[in-house]
Amino acid sequence: MPAYASHPLSEQSTGQEIQSFEFPWQRSPDQDAYALSGAVAHHPIVIVGAGPAGLSLAIDLAQRGQRVLLLDNDARLSTGSRAICFAKRTLEIWDRLGVGQAMCDKGVQWQMGKVFLGSEQLYGFNLLPEPGHERPAFINLQQYYAEAYLAIRAAQLPTLEIRWRNTVTALEQPLIAAGLPGPGLHAPAGERGPRPVRLMIETPEGPYTITADYVAACDGSRSSLRTLLGQQSTGQVFRDRFLIADVRMQAPFPTERWFWFDPPFHPNQSVLLHRQPDDVWRIDFQLGWDVNPDEEKRPERVRPRVDAMMRQAIGHEVPFELEWASVYTFSCQRMASFRHGHVLFAGDSAHGVSPFGARGANSSVQDSDNLAWKLDLVLRGIAPEALLASYAAEREYAADENILNSTRSTDFITPKSPISKLFRDATLNLAREHDFARRLVNSGRLSVPATLTASRLNTPDCDHFEGTLMPGAPAPDAPMPNESKWLLRCLAGNDFHALIFDGPQTNAIMRIIESAFRDGPGPQIGTYQAPLPPVNLPVNIVIVPCEGLAAKRYDASPGTTYLLRPDQHVCARWRAPTAALVRAALGRALALDTSP
Amino acid sequence: MTLITSPNLEAPDEFYEALIECHRGLSDEASHALNARLVLLLANQVGSLQILKQALRAARAGATEPLSPEHAPAGPR
Numbered sequence: 001m002p003a004y005a006s007h008p009l010s011e012q013s014t015g016q017e018i019q020s021f022e023f024p025w026q027r028s029p030d031q032d033a034y035a036l037s038g039a040v041a042h043h044p045i046v047i048v049g050a051g052p053a054g055l056s057l058a059i060d061l062a063q064r065g066q067r068v069l070l071l072d073n074d075a076r077l078s079t080g081s082r083a084i085c086f087a088k089r090t091l092e093i094w095d096r097l098g099v100g101q102a103m104c105d106k107g108v109q110w111q112m113g114k115v116f117l118g119s120e121q122l123y124g125f126n127l128l129p130e131p132g133h134e135r136p137a138f139i140n141l142q143q144y145y146a147e148a149y150l151a152i153r154a155a156q157l158p159t160l161e162i163r164w165r166n167t168v169t170a171l172e173q174p175l176i177a178a179g180l181p182g183p184g185l186h187a188p189a190g191e192r193g194p195r196p197v198r199l200m201i202e203t204p205e206g207p208y209t210i211t212a213d214y215v216a217a218c219d220g221s222r223s224s225l226r227t228l229l230g231q232q233s234t235g236q237v238f239r240d241r242f243l244i245a246d247v248r249m250q251a252p253f254p255t256e257r258w259f260w261f262d263p264p265f266h267p268n269q270s271v272l273l274h275r276q277p278d279d280v281w282r283i284d285f286q287l288g289w290d291v292n293p294d295e296e297k298r299p300e301r302v303r304p305r306v307d308a309m310m311r312q313a314i315g316h317e318v319p320f321e322l323e324w325a326s327v328y329t330f331s332c333q334r335m336a337s338f339r340h341g342h343v344l345f346a347g348d349s350a351h352g353v354s355p356f357g358a359r360g361a362n363s364s365v366q367d368s369d370n371l372a373w374k375l376d377l378v379l380r381g382i383a384p385e386a387l388l389a390s391y392a393a394e395r396e397y398a399a400d401e402n403i404l405n406s407t408r409s410t411d412f413i414t415p416k417s418p419i420s421k422l423f424r425d426a427t428l429n430l431a432r433e434h435d436f437a438r439r440l441v442n443s444g445r446l447s448v449p450a451t452l453t454a455s456r457l458n459t460p461d462c463d464h465f466e467g468t469l470m471p472g473a474p475a476p477d478a479p480m481p482n483e484s485k486w487l488l489r490c491l492a493g494n495d496f497h498a499l500i501f502d503g504p505q506t507n508a509i510m511r512i513i514e515s516a517f518r519d520g521p522g523p524q525i526g527t528y529q530a531p532l533p534p535v536n537l538p539v540n541i542v543i544v545p546c547e548g549l550a551a552k553r554y555d556a557s558p559g560t561t562y563l564l565r566p567d568q569h570v571c572a573r574w575r576a577p578t579a580a581l582v583r584a585a586l587g588r589a590l591a592l593d594t595s596p
Numbered sequence: 597m598t599l600i601t602s603p604n605l606e607a608p609d610e611f612y613e614a615l616i617e618c619h620r621g622l623s624d625e626a627s628h629a630l631n632a633r634l635v636l637l638l639a640n641q642v643g644s645l646q647i648l649k650q651a652l653r654a655a656r657a658g659a660t661e662p663l664s665p666e667h668a669p670a671g672p673r
Contacts, residue, residue: 426632436640 007155009148011102015278018148019079023164027205034208042195043069044379046212048168048225052083052143053347053364054218055150059097060372062160064494066379069210070160071201073167073219077147081246081324083361084140084274084282089449089474090362091135092568093369096492100135102149107139108275113257115431115441119264119312122431123438124256127446132549133477134486138446140276143361169207170200171215171228173341196342214375214388215343218368223349229340233352235333236407240414241293242355243285243327245302249320250279253313259443261413261428265308270413272443273309280323283309284355286413293327330354332403332410338367339392346371351399356409356444359402366449367395373494373566377590382537386591390457398450405445412442449474452569459563459572459585467555475499475568478550487542487550491568495538496589501546503558505576512579513541513561519579521587537586565589599650 009021030041045061047054050072058070086094086103094100111127127137154160174194195211217225226233258273260266269286276282285305287296295301302325307317334351338344347364371391377383415421430437452458452472459471469476475497477488491497498513500506517539544550546558554562554573563572563585572585587593605611619627642648 422628422632423636426629426636429629430633430636434637434640437636440636 007152009152011106011149011152013148015142015144015280018077018144021076023075023162025075025165025204026163027203028161028163028166028208030210031203031205031208035206040198040209040211042211042213043067044213045069045216045375046071046197046199046210046214047216047218048072049217049219049223049347049349050147050151050162050164051078051218051220051347051364052146052150052361053368054216055147055154056093056097056365057216057218057346057368057372058160058162059099059150059154059157060368061376062154062157063097064372064376065159066376067159068161069212070154070162071166071168072162072164073224075164077151078143080326081244081282082143083146083358084142084276085138085358085362085446086141086146087358087362087447087449088133088135088137089447090365091139092474092477092488093365095135095488096369096568097150097153099149099153102152103141103146104135104139106145106149106277107141108255108277109136109139110255110257110275111137112254113259115438115443116258116260116263117428117432118262120432122428122441125438132479134488135477138358140274140282142276142280145277146361165204167202168199168219168225168228169202171225171343172198173343174198176341213342213379216371216375217343217345217349218347218364219349221348221352223345225343226335226345226349229343231335231340233333233335233350235331235352235403237331237333238329238354238410238414239289240410241287241289241291241296241327241329243287243296243302243305244325245283245285245306245322246276246280246324247283247306247320248278248280248323249318251281251310251314251318251320253281258313261443263309263312265312266305270443271309273313287327291327297325297327299325328355332407334396334399334403337392338395338399339388344371344375344388344391346395350395351403353402353406354410355406356413357402357406357446358444359406359447362447363398363402366398369567370395376494383590384592390455390591394450394452394455394457397452397454401450402447409442409444457565457571457589457591459581459588461573462581463573463575465555465573467553469554469570471570471572473570475562475564475570476553478553479548481545481548481550487544488568490542491540491564493540494566495540496566496586497540497542497562497564497568499542499544499554499562499564501544501551501554501556501558501560503546505559506543509559509561509577510541510543512577512582513539516579516582516586519583521583521590521592563589597644597647599647599654601654 009018033039045066045068047058047070050070054070058068061068091100091103094103112124114124115122154162173196175196197212197215200207200209217223219225255275260271262268263271266285272284274282299322302322310317332353335345338350346367353359374387374391378387412424415424427437427440431441453470455472477486480487500509517537546556559576561574561577562570565571571589574581639648
């Protein structure tokens with residue numbers, strides 16, 4: 001472990017300090033041993049890429065007691081303007097990882113937005129009209145702050161090691177290459193023989209080699225692991241360019257998202273204005289395809305655009321500092337499969353979206369949330385490899401949903417044909433007067449978590465439930481009735497959770513849940529044949545008074561019981577559970593049940 | 597629910613006259629924009645996605661221009 005007495009970064013570090021900070025090079029004992037004798041160290045989990053996905057995944061696994069090695073080819077956190085909007089679900093996941101509060105304390109909360117056409121405001125909107133959630137719909141926070149708080153948390157975990165300036169240059173899966181399956185569910189601990197993954201690593205002091213049981217590729221949109229495996233991320237590339245300008249200024253804007261279609265200061269294009277911490281404003285100018293990106297990001301080209309925007313927005317120019325300017329293009333694409341042998345892809349390496357909707361970093365953190373508990377249970381020999389297949393299936397589905405939403409937004413913002421523009425303009429025109437048309441205006445459908453309704457880990461309802469909550473959805477937050485705490489805060493541990501809505505049967509249901517988890521799903525479930533170890537899974541039982549918003553959001557009656565996965569997604573629910581029902585649902589949620 | 601294609605207008609001739617009258621004096625461009633707004637308003641009145649898709653198919657079937665190959669629907673025609 002790096003020998004920091006305390007972490008060099010803190011929650012008080014400035015953006016400048018974080019962006020300029022370089023983690024000191026530290027040679028690992030693995031490299032010494034390799035150089036000395038050719039010894040190859042083994043790690044159960046190697047994560048490549050210390051961005052939002054890789055850091056979140058590493059923390060989650062380390063909190064579960066796993067020994068985690070995180071490699072990064074650089075020695076710095078994010079710099080410049082990248083992700084800026086972090087959604088409610090991401091904050092809830094980060095609460096479980098111990099960093100949600102730091103993010104919210106620094107972040108700018110917002111929920112109001114305005115949409116303009118030309119110089120006229122078409123309408124305003126409120127993202128979270130529903131009270132009774134601990135976390136807001138969104139916070140705006142520069143990605144470097146988010147990464148810094150994650151890195152600080154990571155340094156507190158004794159089984160998590162980060163090696164900076166360690167670049168993976170080759171990756172082999174010898175078992176798969178030899179046509180053999182993985183080491184199997186119950187390979188005895190310490191068994192020698194070929195390891196599933198072999199990684200060649202380059203450092204400032206030369207190369208070394210390690211092996212791993214599993215590798216998580218969180219190495220970004222230009223993923224080198226994806227290339228090393230001969231894989232691609234494919235999809236639609238949009239022929240449009242956008243200029244990002246991050247400007248620091250004292251400006252009397254409210255904390256709102258402002259989106260202009262065809263403003264007089266930037267005709268025929270769109271402009272998006274967002275507030276970030278430290279009086280920094282992020283402005284996205286749509287430029288069209290036929291511009292020179294190197295020209296457009298020069299300060300003397302950017303500054304007049306900002307001045308013109310200010311004259312329109314508040315009637316005069318204000319002095320500002322240009323913190324960052326870049327020109328970007330984007331595509332909506334994903335890998336065909338997020339799982340290749342013992343290598344699992346998460347975050348931008350697996351999928352990419354347009355920025356409208358804040359679905360990039362948010363979906364990356366949801367990937368890691370989905371993957372961590374599954375990797376943990378597979379490594380412990382409690383669940384089969386099929387649980388990792390469910391990671392790929394669930395997050396490929398979520399990626400498709402994000403790509404669909406972000407493609408629709410992009411088609412509205414950047415119409416691709418004259419008739420598409422005609423309808424876009426007709427929609428905007430009607431939105432002035434008519435509420436229905438405002439629902440059609442699409443300047444980004446902001447990130448909400450995927451509801452994994454089609455997942456094989458779900459147990460279909462056998463009882464009737466009203467409302468929008470269904471198996472596969474993340475558990476909604478609510479105030480705990482009669483207590484000054486939040487429901488999701490009671491689901492902070494690493495285990496499966498059982499929510500029992502209080503009633504006369506509460507004690508009996510508790511015994512049912514406890515016995516089902518003590519006895520485990522058993523080898524008789526479905527057609528799964530492999531011998532299972534004795535299962536004695538811990539379970540977090542939460543008794544919820546059957547009243548208030550909590551009962552309403554879960555459509556609960558006394559005795560209603562929800563079984564939640566460790567990532568807080570609903571996997572089963574009953575009005576009156578029995579041990580057999582709970583054991584069967586647990587079997588499904590662990591991917592032990594292979595029946596359709 | 598099914599798209600109504602049997603006569604359903606209260607006063608067909610009056611509607612048709614009003615439709616043409618609504619466009620009077622507009623340039624082609626302005627007329628196209630009006631039509632687009634009209635489609636959106638009527639779509640909201642219909643509401644049902646299923647019916648709207650049936651209407652889109654029925655309208656598309658009336659397209660007389662030959663389809664360019666990349667826009668042609670798959671399958672035998």
